[in-house]
Amino acid sequence: MREPAWRQEGEEPDYRFSLANERTFLAWVRTALALLAGAVVLEQFSTQLGPHVVVVILAVALGVLSAVLSVIAYVRWRANEIAMRNNRRLPTTVAIPLLSAVVLLTAAVIAVLFVVH
Incomplete structure (x- = not known):
């Protein structure tokens, strides 16, 4: 694989x-996988929750967040590496407030849905 410029x-x-930056990247990827698993579980096994369309919307939102978080994880890892190479401050991220808000x-x-049911 060609080394990036x-x-x-x-x-x-x-x-x-x-290596610490890489571990942080992997933690974000694990979080994205957990959100994806939660989306699958929510859609497949939530027979007691309704209306079903709301459950599907939640599952899709979690799946989309999982995909977005995976991209953000790479972008953040790369930005941190560049900042460290150039002795600059580490950049901020939108991932933490986004993840918190969606969750x-x-x-x-x-x-x-639990209360209404």
Whole structure:
């Protein structure tokens, strides 16, 4: 695989920081996989929750969030690597507030569905 051009700029960071950045990337990917699993479980096994269209919308929203989070994880990993190479501050991310908001909204809707049922 060809090495990206950004890996040629700046100085090679301490490998411990690069490995920590990689572990963070993998944690975001695990979170994305957990959201995807939650979406599948919600859609496939939520026979007691209704209306079913709301459950499907929640499952699709979780699936889409999972895909978006996977992309954000890579973009964040790459941005962190570039920042470390160029001795700059690490960039901020939209992932944390986005993830928090969607999970909060999903939990609230599921709680309402439990109460209504």
